[in-house]
Amino acid sequence: MLKKTTLSILLAASLSVGATPAWAAPEANLPSDQAFDNKIVKRIKVDNIYNHIAKLSEKPRVAGTPGEDVAVEYIKSQFESYGYDTEVQPFEIYSYTTPSLIELEVDGITFEPAPLDFSYGVDGEVTAELVYAGKGAPSDFEGKDVQGKIALIERGDFSFAVKILNAANAGAAGVIIYNNATGVLNGTLGEPNDDYVPAVAITKDQGVALKERLDKGETIEATLKLEGAKTDRAISHNVVATKEATHKSTGEMILVGAHHDSVDGAPGANDDASGTATVLELARVFANAPTDTDIRFVTFGAEENGLLGSYEFVERMTEEDYERTVGMFQMDMVGSKGAGDLIMYTNDGEKNIVTDLGAAAGARLSKTGEATSYGMEGRSDHVPFAEIGLPAALFIHAPVEPWYHTPEDTLDKISKEKLKEVSNIVGAAVYQVARPDTPALENAKVAPKNVDYNFEEREL
Template sequence: MFKKTTLSILLAASLSVGATPAWAAPKENLQSDQAFDNRIVKRIKVDNIYNHIVKLSENPRVAGTPGEDAAVEYIKSQFESYGYDTEVQPFEIYSYTAPSLIELKVDGMNFEQAPLDFSYGVNGEVTADLVDAGLGATSDFAEKDVEGKIALIERGGFSFAEKILNASKAGAAGVIIYNNTDGVLNGTLGEPNDKYVPAVAITQEQGTELKERLENGETVTATLKIEGAETDKAISHNVVATKEATHKSTNQLILVGAHHDSVDGAPGANDDASGTATVLELARVFANAPTDTDIRFVTFGAEENGLLGSYEFVERMTQEDYDRTVGMFQMDMVGSKDAGDLIMYTTDGDKNTVTDLGAAAGARLSKTGEATAYGMQGRSDHVPFSEIGLPSALFIHAPVEPWYHSPEDTIDKISKEKLKEVSNIVGAAVYQVARPDTPALEKAKVAPKEVDYDFEEREL
């Protein structure tokens, strides 16, 4: 395991929230910083990003399937066309074949929007009374008799797998999870588990109707049937391209990533062809840029299976690369015209080097001088890096659009303006570290001009 103590001490010394940092640049340097930003942002072509999304979203890119293999080959070929030596990291995962039959029957209801399965869910048939189990937390089952019954659970608060395992532990024979927003619910359990019970996903409207019937004292009986689901072993991949320093190296490393896989049945234009396409365009722009810092561009496989690709990447990192890593920039769902504003999420809700760099870049590039906000959220490939003590952040628009993880995540929902916004900010933030004139702090720690930016309690 990596040596986290040294990094923590360095971060504490270099970053002090609420204090004026030693590295804060004078106000008069702003124009100079903007000039350096222009060396990157003026070379970014948003049409390139959009065209990559068009190509990647032609078909779903489920991890371990031919769809992902085609995406990996395309990403590799693009990196190589920019002049990068490219590494493909294969790793073993579980593949999932969707059920051939999913049925849900409840007296007095017509499920016009058909229920869906959860990836890695199990087959089975259950006829039993429904019990409202809230969010499916352990405490929600404490005073509920769900033995042999079907638990009705609302989305939110916990992963789908946790909800189903909590229900199973309490004795439930089946689970129905309903959405907490408009649109269909398409989810994954991350990996197989022999303790799962049969489970289906329904819409918010359907779930609310069932909940209201139960609240009115009605006994509601349901029949849940799943057939043909299969789980097997498969191979997913990460794709890695490294830009080596062109000037005297500071021995620093920056990581820029996105996940290239999608969920079953979804073209994944925004989730996450948008992030992958932005990684590709930034790799093109930086290919010939003068830097004193190494930049590693990565697209991760099997994010939808439980961040498996990023965990694999972290597992393969050398101690040397760990020690010299400045931070990790993760872009996930960065192009939807129907999502909210840009935010930077960290796993602990604290600022770090990456959010400082992002906020400073956002302030420099904004006509109003406003910096990008930050918040607290996991659920993407920045998590494994955070867990080993590396500064990392997720760049995403939140709240996300209602049809993510659905067949409606298509190219017509993509905003070129949002793609340009994120690519500019991440590109300028990375170049703040990588440009040859930036002084490096000891052990690869660097930070930008001081900028005030706020924490936001914003739902993803």
């Protein structure tokens, strides 16, 4: 595992002496950092972001399908129209076709909303007794007879794939996983595996109702049936555009990303056409901005298949790329009317330079001076970067909207105000590093003492 030398930055830098570029004269009577912020935020056009979302969400963009190919070509053409040399990174994935039939029958329960499958799951029909198996750890099966039965498992602590494999290893013939939060559970197993047994996902309320009956000593028989699931090889893509430093280069680089794929059947206006569209608009704004730092704009494929695009990108990074990367800003689901407030999630729940920059930018730009909170969460493309030791954070509104991963994730649910909020904060935070006057990072300090931002245990 690579280890990243801790980087930091002076977030309240003074204006350096010298001429200001004519393209971006500072505003009068503003603190220095706000004046620099305005060089970026005043040029962000939220209508551009909205129009990109409209184009990208015309149909689903499932990884490895023609829908993704259309999106990749659109993103590439937009980057090139801003003057960027653009790289498309193809990589092999497993594509997945949702079952044509998903059924779960239990006496006394009507499953509404209906159960869902797990990507890369297997077909099968099982009629058997239901056995509660906690969160699906190996210890949860000890002393329990699950041979040929259906395991009822709560979401949490382990991946869906691990839960199902643990149940199969204990002899279960099927698995039902219920959510630990409100809403439907739409999950992936990451990749196919011949050792999986048929499995479906149900809501928290449905799962709790089943568990309560089992706790009372009731014997419950269930029938679980899936037909038509299919896994094939396919090609997905990342799209990469790099802005090189225009002034004396520090040799450093910032990554700004989002995933462009969506789940099957969902237009994905918010998830994640909103993040992709914001990446495109920031790329446009930064195209002619003076910088002493390289900025790499990336849209990832196959995030919904298990963060495959970002893992591929990390795998292709050179040692030089790694050593000079200041941090990674990931934007996922940044524009829904039905979602909660903005939060910055890190994989380990610890602050880093990306959250410091985001908090300081949010405080400067907010009317109240309140900084954006941070929390702990994986589940998006910041994870592979964090796992190799690079500072990374996910910018997202949480809790997510009720129509997450459904056909209702459409353009009419998009909030221009939320798009503007996130694009302003990320744009200002990135420019805090990239602008030519910023002191060298090794000689700088982290967020100023007057910018406090708090940890929130907020469910995504």
